[in-house]
Amino acid sequence: MPAPVYTRSRAYRAAARTHLPFGVSSTPRGRQTPVPVVIEEARGVHLTDLDGNRYIDFTLGYGPLLLGHTPDCVQAAVTREMARGLRTATVHRGEAALADLLAECVPSAEQTAFVTTGTEAVQLALRIARAATGRLKIAKFRANYHGWIDNLHIAGAPGHDGPDTIGQDPAASADIVLFDWGDTAQLAALDGSFAAVILEPAAINPGCFAPPPGFLEAVRVITREHGIVLVFDEVITGFRLGLGGAQQRYGVLPDLTVLGKVLGGGLPIGAVAGRRDIMHDVATGRLLHRGTFNGNPLSLAAGFAAVSHLRAHAATLYPRLDAMAGALCAHVNAQAARTGVAACAQPVGSAVQLFAGTRGLNGIGDLAQVDRAATSRLTDALLQRGIYALPRGLMYLGAPHDEADMATTRQALSEALETLRTPPVRQGP
Ligand SMILES: Cc1ncc(COP(=O)(O)O)c(C=O)c1O
Known part of the structure; x- marks a missing residue:
């Protein structure tokens, strides 16, 4: 050749x-x-x-x-949607349609809020967790990736706990406490001062690691014990490890799930799905959830078509x-x-x-x-x-x-x- x-x-x-x-x-x-x-x-x-x-x-x-x-179902849905006009930043029926579908597919998704990327969805999840608990501290696991915003864009490589690139504000991660993914013993350091624990339930970014036996269960028990919001970042694992993502595959339910990637059928999307009581402040409008392109009709139509196809x-x-x-x-x-x-x-x-x-x-x-x-x-x-x-x-x-x-x-x-x-x-x- x-x-x-x-x-x-x-x-x-x-x-x-x-x-x-x-x-x-x-x-x-x-x-x-x-x-x-x-x-x-x-x-x-x-x-x-x-x-x-x-x-x-x-x-x-x-x-x-x-x-x-070039999936036929996504192409057809986007073409249909385009014919009705872009309707960017309007209220449209595609929003509730995809949220309803997610409630059927993702075990912990009682309500879903849409944004445009996985990075944004992570930040919205942290805001929701802080509002729900009145606490600031967030537990993050080394080498897990949660997008490129300064607070969590740290500790990406083994042996390096600082910012992952130049130009970041080190103060942005002042409330982030680092743990080693998979190490159940370290979880004893979690207490009632934490708002959230965020993790990749299967660590795809570090190199495709399945959770060690008992690890996710231990995280679930200790977060529940201290009233900490458990956030699974399923931006990769959502709809890839199965229709219900990692939470369904491993049988451990988080309080909030961050979704992106496959959810958009190839178009830009991010979402936070979770328990109704924790989403309460978003539901009442007290917590500001903003973004011009949130829930844009093309992404939601593509996502609805892709998730429907996957479900079938x-x-x-x-x-x-x-x-x-x-x-x-x-x-x-x-x-x-x-x-x-x-x-x-x-x-x-x-x-x-x-x-x-x-x-x-x-x-x-x-x-x-x-x-x-x-x-x-x-x-x-x-x-x-x-x-x-x-x-x-x-x-x-x-x-x-x-x-x-x-x-x-x-x-x-x-x-x-x-x-x-x-x-x-x-x-x-
Ligand atoms: C686990 C995880 N979370 C969040 C993100 C950020 O998503 P986005 O690139 O859509 O902002 C990624 C991106 O690769 C990811 O892998």
């Missing part, structure tokens, strides 16, 4: 940086190597770039596109995707064992994390073993073989992935793992 050429993507990036900082609209997208490929067209889970290279997509919009890039197909779709993810990981682990390459893969539901530098992690505490540079070389090698994964080694599976796609992906993974045997080429000074 000839090596792909990225001439046009390179030229685009060079020109784009003139007026578009870093040449992209979200920094991680600009970190794809050898160059961020410019995607011209997407159908199902297949992408074509500006140079005509084709890829099987496992980024799926960084998670939302569980039904792929949940019994077959989720087991199929989970089995495909498990098989992909088994292939990587068998290849790594057979060839002696230090690499491994682990799934949670239909999310898969590739790691280089280690033959397996016992838990989130082993993350320091991971060779991040080698993991990114692995995804580079995949890109060159037509497999588009997140540069940090995360791969999302979606409904349109079929056996032919998976066979191609297994072959590409085998070859990409082989490339890890060759020492990296040193870049110039």
Whole structure:
């Protein structure tokens, strides 16, 4: 197979940086190597770039596109909605329709408030928790990601508890107390001074870790004991680990659930769903819930169509995707064992994390073993073989992935793992 050429993507990036900082609209997208490929067209889970290279997509919009890039149900719903006019920032029937549907699908969702992104939904959840408890302190777990706002955009990498980027106000996280995800013993430090505990119930961002046995149950017991609002950030796990998300899969119900990504059917959305009594201040209008684009008709129509489709197909779709993810990981682990390459893969539901530098992690505490540079070389090698994964080694599976796609992906993974045997080429000074 000839090596792909990225001439046009390179030229685009060079020109784009003139007026578009870093040449992209979200920094991680600009970190794809050898160059961020410019995607011209997407159908199902297949992408074509500006140079005509084709890829099987496992980024799926960084998670939302569980039904792929061109689901019929979403296209039809958005087209219908457009024909009625944008109606941005009006009161429209799509709002209550999606809130009603969520109450049927997500076990703890008695009421839902909509915003435009997952980041905003997290902030609204914290505000609701503080209003409901009259307290300020928030417990956050290291390496869990909850969006890019200063207060919670901290402690993203192992061994680093501070702000995740320059330009943040360190004072914004003064009321945030850090814990280690999965460590049940540390939960004893929670007491009646905390407004909320927020966590990824399955830690997808740190590297696809399922909760250790008893961990979520322990968080539930101790938060209930001290009247602390338990917030599950299900921006990724919502509608990905099953129709009812992680809370249904693991059988532990939070007080508030943050949703985003898949909920919007591919269009921008965020939501806080939760217990009626905790949502009380939003329901009375005492707590200000603002945003011009909140509940915009196109996103809500796309979300309603996507969630309805998922509900209709949940019994077959989720087991199929989970089995495909498990098989992909088994292939990587068998290849790594057979060839002696230090690499491994682990799934949670239909999310898969590739790691280089280690033959397996016992838990989130082993993350320091991971060779991040080698993991990114692995995804580079995949890109060159037509497999588009997140540069940090995360791969999302979606409904349109079929056996032919998976066979191609297994072959590409085998070859990409082989490339890890060759020492990296040193870049110039
Ligand atoms: C768990 C989690 N929470 C919140 C967010 C923020 O969502 P958004 O990017 O829509 O602002 C993300 C984004 O990846 C996420 O993974």
